[in-house]
Amino acid sequence: MDKFIALTASGIAYGAVLTLVALGFLVLYNATGIVNFANGDLVTLGAYVGIWTTVDLGLPTIPSFLVTLALMAVVGLVLEALAYEPLRNQPALVAVMGTLAAAIILRGVIGIWQGSTPRALPSPVGDAVVHIGGAPIAGHRILIVVVSGIAVCLVGLLFTRTSFGRQLRALADDPTTTRLMGVRVRAAARISFVASAVLAGLGGLLIAPIGAVDLTFGFNLMITAFAAAILGGFGSLRGVVIASFVIGLLQALVGGYFLVGYSSVLGAVLLLAVLAVRPSGLFSMERSRL
Amino acid sequence: MSSRIAFPARLRPTAATAPVEVEHYRRRRVSLVLLMAVVAAFALPAMATSRSDAYQVNVWLLYSIAALGFYWMFCLGGKFAFSQAFLMGLGGFVSAAVTQGGERSFLWGVVVAVATTAALGAALGWVLRGCGEFYFALGTFAFVQLGSVYVQNNDWIGGQHGTQFGLAPPTIGDRVFLSDQDVFWLILAVLTVCMVAAALIERSPARRTALAARTNPLVSALSGVSVRTTPIMFLALGSALGGLSGAILAHWQGSVALTSYGPDLAIGILLMVMLGGTGSIWGPVIGAGVYVFLPTTLTGLEQYSEVVYGALLLICIVAAPSGIAGGVERVWRYLSRRLRRGRRSTDVAG
Numbered sequence: 354m355d356k357f358i359a360l361t362a363s364g365i366a367y368g369a370v371l372t373l374v375a376l377g378f379l380v381l382y383n384a385t386g387i388v389n390f391a392n393g394d395l396v397t398l399g400a401y402v403g404i405w406t407t408v409d410l411g412l413p414t415i416p417s418f419l420v421t422l423a424l425m426a427v428v429g430l431v432l433e434a435l436a437y438e439p440l441r442n443q444p445a446l447v448a449v450m451g452t453l454a455a456a457i458i459l460r461g462v463i464g465i466w467q468g469s470t471p472r473a474l475p476s477p478v479g480d481a482v483v484h485i486g487g488a489p490i491a492g493h494r495i496l497i498v499v500v501s502g503i504a505v506c507l508v509g510l511l512f513t514r515t516s517f518g519r520q521l522r523a524l525a526d527d528p529t530t531t532r533l534m535g536v537r538v539r540a541a542a543r544i545s546f547v548a549s550a551v552l553a554g555l556g557g558l559l560i561a562p563i564g565a566v567d568l569t570f571g572f573n574l575m576i577t578a579f580a581a582a583i584l585g586g587f588g589s590l591r592g593v594v595i596a597s598f599v600i601g602l603l604q605a606l607v608g609g610y611f612l613v614g615y616s617s618v619l620g621a622v623l624l625l626a627v628l629a630v631r632p633s634g635l636f637s638m639e640r641s642r643l
Numbered sequence: 644m645s646s647r648i649a650f651p652a653r654l655r656p657t658a659a660t661a662p663v664e665v666e667h668y669r670r671r672r673v674s675l676v677l678l679m680a681v682v683a684a685f686a687l688p689a690m691a692t693s694r695s696d697a698y699q700v701n702v703w704l705l706y707s708i709a710a711l712g713f714y715w716m717f718c719l720g721g722k723f724a725f726s727q728a729f730l731m732g733l734g735g736f737v738s739a740a741v742t743q744g745g746e747r748s749f750l751w752g753v754v755v756a757v758a759t760t761a762a763l764g765a766a767l768g769w770v771l772r773g774c775g776e777f778y779f780a781l782g783t784f785a786f787v788q789l790g791s792v793y794v795q796n797n798d799w800i801g802g803q804h805g806t807q808f809g810l811a812p813p814t815i816g817d818r819v820f821l822s823d824q825d826v827f828w829l830i831l832a833v834l835t836v837c838m839v840a841a842a843l844i845e846r847s848p849a850r851r852t853a854l855a856a857r858t859n860p861l862v863s864a865l866s867g868v869s870v871r872t873t874p875i876m877f878l879a880l881g882s883a884l885g886g887l888s889g890a891i892l893a894h895w896q897g898s899v900a901l902t903s904y905g906p907d908l909a910i911g912i913l914l915m916v917m918l919g920g921t922g923s924i925w926g927p928v929i930g931a932g933v934y935v936f937l938p939t940t941l942t943g944l945e946q947y948s949e950v951v952y953g954a955l956l957l958i959c960i961v962a963a964p965s966g967i968a969g970g971v972e973r974v975w976r977y978l979s980r981r982l983r984r985g986r987r988s989t990d991v992a993g
Binding site: 443453 | 723770771772773777778780784788789796905913914917946947948949950953954960964
């Protein structure tokens, strides 16, 4: 029973981080119609910037996190200006290749800046352990769930209660009419890149204390987040949240009990299975580019 | 009110909705490949004076084979797959497993590697047959992740560290290709055969069918073109070239490590094709050359190579989508036109 509780807690925490990264895809896809392949490297960058502000500069946790997220917002703006805006009128796949090029550049820059030696980010709650049903749960996993929950609620409010959110949903529903109604698509793209980069950075900050951070740190998370975004449907906030937790729990429980060596790829297996049966994803959405 | 026509994902115009320049039949394409092979046979050994040069030339030619496979998948089949680098590695692992213990020859290993990667490419294409461009690319990402973990979890192919050592050198009959210079001849011969096959495909109905299926799947399907099987065929052919290249590379180097065939090389292969040019079979060869030799050119700036690669890819996508081969072809056409005009005006004056 202890093992089950510990694995469930681990799965929920991983699902919470997946939600953040997958929401980054969702926001960007709704506004621009493209998938950002640099998202994994944005996660890595977020973790490294967190290490820099916390360990190297010695800032306290909250200012360190805020500085990191602010820097990630700037990176999002630069990414939009360099890798998306020049390709906005090109076919979607060309714009996606632009994000791939940006990913290579980002990884190169991180490599030059931080080297290839893995680094660690200390958890803001230290080694605190909470016992639930007799099973020890790392305090950091609970922190992940709480912070991710707040972030998801904020994104939910952004979607439903703000003018930008309404514009974003309108763009996702009917880009042509929305543009004709005077919605500024460039501004929407910029804000989406910023939101996506900030969410990726937050994901990196939260997951970094669980393991070592290296140059490929965000890559696997990105692939699994892709799976969550596709399973949940790129248009549905609720769907993405549910899919992220399903994948997190699947990896933790099935991988923990039965397919021990394959736990990290269960999301990929699920993705392939869904794409084979439902090539447009579980909750497909028709989409064209702005 | 939207005027867009909603048709199924598999029939939706893809990335490739970018205008496709359909070239006319060219009789001399195979001759040009053979001529270039002869030139390479004389020039490259003479130019590769040091051991490291010879090594890099071999890597260039092997990457050209893999990139040519990606050209078939992406430029003809219209499928943006991240699987080519992994399939290269898998080719090496399969060949290592087949030739382990010395019971089977190098050729057996290569044949099984090619067949396995072609079958996997076809299977992947079939599983993801209905996917749009993004989902197909993401599906291949998932396939690579799954395959990599499989290799690491099974001792018969890769083992815990995803590495195999002690592979026998390439051998055909009694001829053992031991040194880099020896292996060069083998790789050049294989690349020449692949390029001849590519040249034949370029002037075959298969290419026209593939371009039609890629450019407008709905009309092609209505015209009787099989929009499902054509991309799968090119995916299988391209994957086979990945396996072929990886198997030779593994035997030449005597080892194969999964880490060498990760996302960096997958994106590198895309870079090779984009840099070299997506509209010609020479694009992958030129692009692979730039990819392999660029770090040597940037002496003292090796640590910036990734940034340079990324910047080059971005510049290519934004400013020169037809790549180096496309640029050369444009210059060649311009010069030919000028030459013809010059001749005509001389004739009139005469």
